[in-house]
Amino acid sequence: MTKSELMTRLATVFAEKNSESELQGKDIEYSVKVLVDTMTRSLAKGQRIEIRGFGSFDLNDRPARVGRNPKTGERVEVPAKRVPHFKPGKELRERVDVAAK
Numbered sequence: 001m002t003k004s005e006l007m008t009r010l011a012t013v014f015a016e017k018n019s020e021s022e023l024q025g026k027d028i029e030y031s032v033k034v035l036v037d038t039m040t041r042s043l044a045k046g047q048r049i050e051i052r053g054f055g056s057f058d059l060n061d062r063p064a065r066v067g068r069n070p071k072t073g074e075r076v077e078v079p080a081k082r083v084p085h086f087k088p089g090k091e092l093r094e095r096v097d098v099a100a101k
Contacts, residue, residue, distance in 0.1 A: 007032055043084055053091040060085045 001009075007028045014028070039057065042049055049057040064080040088096075 003032060003036075046082075051089070053089055055086055055088040055092055058085050058087070059083065 007025070010028050010032070011025060039049055043057060043059060046059060048059075059082045062081050062083060065078050067076045067078045068074065069076050
């Protein structure tokens with residue numbers, strides 16, 4: 001699912017649940033943008049994000065290492081870095097498992 005598909009789905013679900021008021025597409029787009037930006041900033045600060053029933057986002061530290069250029073075989077120094085890591089929650093794992101059967 002892409003970001004635009006997510007926004008379309010949110011608009012559809014909101015319209016189904018709230019027939020008396022309509023949420024504008026720009027409002028949904030802004031909400032999704034704020035959510036993603038807030039999560040990105042939190043991870044950049046080294047904070048953990050936990051969404052109950054969905055999962056958690058954390059950072060993993062990868063140490064520096066020596067790699068190889070696959071084309072030339074030359075040794076390349078790969079610097080240490082921090083990478084985001086997602087761990088699905090129990091409810092998400094169970095729902096995906098049931099849907100896969």
